[in-house]
Each structure stands twice: as C-alpha cells, then as structure tokens.
Amino acid sequence: MVDIPHSSKDIEGMLRDLTNTLMNMIEKWDEVVFIGIRSGGLLVAENVVRLLEARIGKHIPLGALDIALYRDDLSRMRFYPEVRSTDIPFSVDDKAIILVDDVLHTGRSVRAAIDHIVDLGRPRRIYLMVLFDRSGREFPIQADFVGKTIDLPAEKIIKLEASEDERSIIDIVISEVKR
Amino acid sequence: MSWPYKDLIAIQDLKADEINTILDMTASFKEISRRDIKKVPALRGKTVVLLFYEPSTRTRLSFELAAKRLSADTTALSASGSSFSKGETIMDAAYNVMAMAPDCIVIRYPYAGIPRKMAELLPCSVINAGDGYHEHPTQALLDMYSMKEHFGRIEGLKVAIVGDIMHSRVARSNVYGLRKLGAQVVLVAPKTLLPPGIETWDVEVSTKLDPVLPEADVVMMLRVQRERLHQQFFSGEREYSFFYGLNRARVEKMKPDAVIMHPGPMNRGVEITHDAADSARSIILDQVENGVAIRMTLLYLSLGGSINVD
DSSP states (O other), X not given: OOOOOOSHHHHHHHHHHHHXXXXXXXXXXXXXXXXXXXXXXXXXXXXXXXXXXXXXOSOOOEEEEOOGGGOTTGGGOSSOOOOXXXXXXXXXXXXXXXXXXXXXXXXXXXXXXXXXXXXXXXXXXXXXXEEEEESOOOSSOOOSEEEEEEXXXXXXXXXXXXXXXXXXXXXXXXXXXXX | OOXXXXXXXXXXXXXXXXXXXXXXXXXXXXXXXXXXSOOOSTTTTOEEEEEESSOOSHHHXXXXXXXXXXXXXXXXXXXXXXXXXXXXXXXXXHHHHHTTOOSXXXXXXXXXXXXXXXXXXXXSEEEEXXXXXXXXXXXXXXXXXXXXXXXXXXXXXXXXXXXXXXXXXXHHHHHHHHHHTTOEEEEEOOXXXXXXXXXXXXXXXXXXXXTTGGGOSEEEEOOOOGGGOOSOSSSOHHHHHHHHOBOHHHHHHSOTTOEEEOOSOOOBTTTBOHHHHTSTTBOHHHHHXXXXXXXXXXXXXXXXXXXXXX
C-alpha cells in the first residue's frame, strides 16, 4: 500500500514543507499570485497562502479557477459537469502565477487550467504546485513544486477531504473509480 | 444535478429548482463576456442553427453571440431571403436542416406549438426563441436573472407586467416562471388586451396602472405590438400612452428601490417615455447583457444533457 498521510498533523507538515520550498525559491513576492483549481486545488492554495502570509507578513492575491468549460472530454460525457465560477480578482498580466491543484495525474486538468488562464491575460510565467504527483501522465506536463510523489494504480482516485468550514484538509481518501 | 432535457420549449415544463439551477449557473457565463477574450472551448465542434420566421434583433444576435462565445459554429436563417418564403412547410424545412446534422436548432415561429413539434420529431436539441402567443422562455429566464441579480431574490417580489398581455409570449413565460419562484405578479392592461380565461391564471389583474405603481418592486413594460393589432384594441397610441404609458410622473410614484424593465424593442413615446427608459431605475440594458449569458447557460445545458442514462 502506498504511503499516504491521513492525520491532520501529517497533512499540515506537507503544506509546511511546500511553504518552505516556496520561501527558498521565490525572492520577490510583489508579482506572485496564486490560482487554485476548484475545488481541491483551491483548498490547497488557500492553506499554503495562509501559511505564507503568516511568514512574510503581507497579503498574497489568490484566485479560483473553474475549468469545466475548458475540459477536453466534454464531447464524450453523458452529462456536462456543473459550471462553478472563476473568480480571479486581479489582472494576470505580467504576474508570476503559482497554479495549484491537489493531484497531478494525466495532466489534462492542468492543460485546461493553463488554457483558461491565457484567455484572461498574459502572465510572465506560470508555475505548477501540487500536493500529490502521481504517475499516469498523458500530457507532457510536470510540476514545479510537489508535496509528495506517489504511485497509484490507474483505477484508484485520490481526494482531499475538507473540514466542515472548508478551510483545512482533514484527510486524504483513496477510492476506486466507478465504472 | 444533471440536466434532464435536450430541449427548452416552455417555462411551464420546468420545475422551480431547475429554473434556479439555470439562474445560479448564469453568473459564471456572464463573466466570460466581460473578458478581453470572450470565448471558451466548451461547445467546440457543435453546430447551432438559428431559424427565425419572424423579425428579431436582440434575441437572434444574443443567441448567436452566446453560441460563438462557447465556440459552437452558428448559421442564422431568416424567413425573408431564404426558400422558407417559397412555400416549403415548416416540418420539411426542419427535416432538411436536420439532414445537415446540427446539434441544436433555435427556432422562432409566428404560431404556437411548432418548436414543441420539432423537439418531438428531431434528434437534435430545440430551443424555443418565441412561438406565437405561447412562450418565450429565454426572455423570461433573462428577466428573472436580472431581477435576482438586482434584488438578490425573486421570492416575495411584486412584479407588475404592463401592456399587451393578450399577444405577449413574454408575459406568459414570465408569469409561469415568477409564480414558480414565489413572486407575486400583477398584470396591468385595458380589458381589450387581457386574454380570455385570465381569471384562471394565478395572478392579480388591474385595468389601472396608477394604483399598482406604489407597491411594485418591478415594473415591466411590454411593447405595444403594432404588427399584431389588426383590430382596434384601443382608440389610439396617445390614449394608450395617457392611461398605460410609463412617464416621469408615474416613475415618481414607484417605490424608491423599484426598477423598470422592458423586453425591447421600445416604442418610445408610446408605452414608455425617454424619462422612464433612460432613468437610473431602468435595468433594460442589463437585461440585454444578461440575455447573452442566459443563452450560453441554456446552450451548454441543452447540448450536454442529451442522453438520459441510469
């Protein structure tokens, strides 16, 4: 069985490690903005931003991205996914964006997210941060910041479980894909 | 929630929670039209055909922009300038269009029932853009969205719909939708412009406008449909304007936070004066903006939910 953290303490530790890596890598915070992919990526982004703000003592802009309209499998689906809102309260032009998702698997969500972001403007660069990097890539996409690399069989899915106030991550759940 | 319909023919067919699903999703689609790049790839590869057997500016443009902003391909045909005017029956025309494999047909027709018939017989999605005196569902949805956007709610609002109720599919669709969402509706018109059987509608009716104004949250003026008034329903436009036109004096009688709506096109000087149409209370242009967003939502839902499984 793969080594997945389940206690809030372990998850907190992963988020703290990610924050440390970012602190070491990024020198100028003025142009850095975070964009989380709904809904798991947004949850991770909110937690990391909270930790970073406490460390550097200033506000870091955070936006939410809904990629439903950018998915490449819409024409194969029996029902289209629910469209939630993209809410990015700042211009992405010339920014260094840290794009956040919970799990990097096939790379298709990230492809959709990047397409969505470039429709909003022209960022200076986009970094990718994920809590879990799992094998099974179908697109040539890799993450810049990774919480943990794991190896899971294709039929398994990994999901974050949020606390009731939807502020923190309380568990990581692995389940089977429904066929 | 998955969307169970391939077509949208009438507000009467929808349940309250389905109307709310449409309204809730629409803000996300509205945001797209405010971007520099007003296009998302959601309906790439889909074809939307617009068949308009009656003149239309707003509705047709709005549907066309909505489809294009979702990356669908669109073609618009109007009755004049096509072989529709050569005597081909509507169902022959529909089968011929269907043979070219569209994914959605948006139809406006001068008589009630044709969109429903097409929806039953054709495998593609059919969206009613107005059929006779029956319904104009997308107009009512954009009106309800505009009210909800302004007031934050629909339930408990009092909506006055003023004018030619008899010939208005906009009024009918709004009555059905607003009642389902818990708004009160008052229809205001001279007796000659109230349809027979109105007493069976679940609404208040008034033949006088002035007493209604101080209690309405929304005053929705309908266009005097000159093209449908073959018979004399009132003595003249000036008399109509005197009794039922919204002018500055009447705007001042409205509740302080009440708004003015109009589905367009306006006959300025008949049912509405410049003062009223251009006043700060008017949300008429918001309605137009919201029309594109509502139609994006409906195209997305209709084209996505075509196969019902489980």
